[in-house]
Amino acid sequence: MGEIEEPRRRLEALEAQVSQVVAEPTTRNLAVGSDSDVAALHVQRRADMQVIRALRDTQLEHGKTLKEHSELLAALVTGQVEQGKALADHSEMLRTLAAGQAAILDHLGITPPEPPQD
Structure with missing residues (x-):
């Protein structure tokens, strides 16, 4: 026995020792304090998750906007390239017309007037 x-x-x-420790105000304060600390951490975690979700939503919106802007910019660049080609074609036509006009004036014996000077 x-x-x-x-x-x-x-x-x-x-x-007996555990009962005595639990009965002490310091131990109770620590337990209550840790409870409130854990609760505060849960509140902070929820707030952090809301911020992260909001950032994700914002990033998705920005991504969509950037895609739209990229498509518009590509269309503008394509338009500028086409206009550049058209301008080059028109310039070539004007050079051809100017050469033809000069040949006609020369054939007729007409001296073209001097361009005005600034």
């Missing part, structure tokens, strides 16, 4: 009495006595002593 001595073997059972020793663990029982130690267990009772330990239970």
Whole structure:
């Protein structure tokens, strides 16, 4: 029976110490404080998740806007390239017309007037 009495006595002593520690105001304050700290962390985590979701939504909107702008810019560049080609064609036509006009004037013996000088 001595073997059972020793663990029982130690267990009772330990239970008494735990009861005493739990009864101390400092321990209660720590438990209450840790409870409120955990609650505050949960609130902060929820707020952080809302911010992250809002940032994700904003990034998706910005991505969509950038895609639209890229498509518009590509269309503008294509238009400018086409206009550049048309302008080059028109310039070639004007050079051809000017050469033809000069040949006609030369054939008729007419000296073209001097261009006005600024």
